[in-house]
Amino acid sequence: MKQILLSVCVALCLATLAAAQARPFPGPDVQQIYQRLLPQIEKIPAFDHHAHPGFSDDPDVDAMAAPPDASAPLRTRDDNPELITATKVLFGYPYGDLSLEHAKWLVAKKAELKKQYSGPAYFNMILDKLNIESSVANRAMMADYLDSRRFPWVFFSDSFMWPFNNERETARNPDEGVFIPLQEKMLHRWMQQENVSKLPAKLSDYLEFITRVLVDNQKKGGIAMKFEVAYFRPTTFSDPTRQQAEDIYQQNASGGVPSEKDYRTFQDYIFRYLIQEGGRLHLPVHIHSAVGIGDYFNLSQSNIMNLESVLRDPRYRSTLFVMIHGGYPLEREAIFLAAMKNVYMDSSEMELIQYPSAFKDTLKNWLETFPDKITFGTDCFPYNEVLGAEESYWLGAESSRIALAAALAEMISENEITEARALELAHAYLHDNAVKLYEGRVH
Numbered sequence: 482m483k484q485i486l487l488s489v490c491v492a493l494c495l496a497t498l499a500a501a502q503a504r505p506f507p508g509p510d511v512q513q514i515y516q517r518l519l520p521q522i523e524k525i526p527a528f529d530h531h532a533h534p535g536f537s538d539d540p541d542v543d544a545m546a547a548p549p550d551a552s553a554p555l556r557t558r559d560d561n562p563e564l565i566t567a568t569k570v571l572f573g574y575p576y577g578d579l580s581l582e583h584a585k586w587l588v589a590k591k592a593e594l595k596k597q598y599s600g601p602a603y604f605n606m607i608l609d610k611l612n613i614e615s616s617v618a619n620r621a622m623m624a625d626y627l628d629s630r631r632f633p634w635v636f637f638s639d640s641f642m643w644p645f646n647n648e649r650e651t652a653r654n655p656d657e658g659v660f661i662p663l664q665e666k667m668l669h670r671w672m673q674q675e676n677v678s679k680l681p682a683k684l685s686d687y688l689e690f691i692t693r694v695l696v697d698n699q700k701k702g703g704i705a706m707k708f709e710v711a712y713f714r715p716t717t718f719s720d721p722t723r724q725q726a727e728d729i730y731q732q733n734a735s736g737g738v739p740s741e742k743d744y745r746t747f748q749d750y751i752f753r754y755l756i757q758e759g760g761r762l763h764l765p766v767h768i769h770s771a772v773g774i775g776d777y778f779n780l781s782q783s784n785i786m787n788l789e790s791v792l793r794d795p796r797y798r799s800t801l802f803v804m805i806h807g808g809y810p811l812e813r814e815a816i817f818l819a820a821m822k823n824v825y826m827d828s829s830e831m832e833l834i835q836y837p838s839a840f841k842d843t844l845k846n847w848l849e850t851f852p853d854k855i856t857f858g859t860d861c862f863p864y865n866e867v868l869g870a871e872e873s874y875w876l877g878a879e880s881s882r883i884a885l886a887a888a889l890a891e892m893i894s895e896n897e898i899t900e901a902r903a904l905e906l907a908h909a910y911l912h913d914n915a916v917k918l919y920e921g922r923v924h
């Protein structure tokens with residue numbers, strides 16, 4: 482009898498084990514699971530961790546601008562037919578193309594809705610349609626037509642690194658010719674905000690000015706600072722002493738063109754000062770970490786893995802880092818940076834450049850590695866007067882939800898996780914992981 486019981490137990494245990502054994506291909510049930518998951522995933526209110534909401538004529542949507550005539554990956558061009566689907570879903574657009582004549586209908590429709598939903602009500606209505614509870618507004622300055630309770634502000638902190646004569650920096654290539662003057666403008670705006678009329682004579686006063694901007698922006702509702710430094714210079718940061726930074730500041734604060742080496746050394750010091758302050762002030766640090774727009778974006782000099790020595794430096798343990806755009810196209814390497822307790826990955830932009838079939842594989846890889854460290858973002862941006870942040874929000878949100886349902890369906894069908902666990906992971910990615918980061922300041 483005992484023997485029989487034991488055999489039954491062994492058989493049962495083996496059966497359980499067999500059921501738990503992951504397999505390398507999804508079964509024939511994968512489509513059904515996907516169909517079951519998708520409507521549940523669409524019901525999860527999302528937190529959009531990276532976006533640029535605003536109207537196309539608003540210069541504060543970003544702290545920089547696209548260089549003219551820049552090449553864009555296929556899916557991110559404004560002739561992507563998926564954007565017409567967006568106009569149908571959001572605005573009931575009745576046409577199948579965006580000819581000049583037809584586009585007028587869309588522009589008029591949006592103008593009518595803006596009247597009906599005046600002020601902040603318009604973009605709140607767009608979020609409601611997409612089931613996005615809140616969306617980060619990564620903007621130069623906040624707009625009064627965005628509801629700060631649903632659009633927490635992430636401001637830009639790069640400009641503090643370009644306080645000197647930028648002739649050489651601006652002349653490097655046509656893209657920098659657009660980007661660097663905008664950084665000068667941004668720094669000037671921070672100086673105006675703090676009633677600082679010219680660069681302080683001493684580095685200690687300059688650092689104090691930087692901290693004041695951070696603190697005041699935080700008081701104005703800023704939840705994080707954002708770097709897009711990868712657009713402007715390589716992302717390898719040396720570790721200069723205070724004395725080195727002071728000497729370079731003394732030499733250049735009142736004029737003259739610093740050597741490239743000196744300027745970089747000074748910037749390295751300022752970058753490290755900013756991320757340290759981010760830890761002290763509980764102001765998470767967002768860093769653009771993917772390939773960027775513009776033909777001159779240098780991926781080998783600015784790829785995410787260059788940041789590894791900074792991210793794994795115990796001195797910055799108390800700073801929370803969000804790797805915006807997940808290091809794309811190095812996202813498979815990049816996910817391992819999230820082993821650091823203070824490093825999070827954001828998937829925005831990847832879901833726009835990649836079609837859902839490819840983005841599904843990206844998300845699956847991330848979900849199988851550090852599912853508690855990944856966050857959703859749309860990277861929405863107003864394309865032009867006709868196609869705005871609204872359509873861009875739709876494309877980002879829809880693509881992410883579809884790819885998420887597909888990735889989880891494969892994981893369930895391949896015996897990696899249960900359906901209940903899949904829904905927990907969906908909540909975590911779309912909302913909970915990001916919200917937890919801000920200790921109650923967002924929802």
Ligand SMILES: [Zn+2]
Pocket residue numbers: 531532533619860
């Ligand atoms: Zn962005």
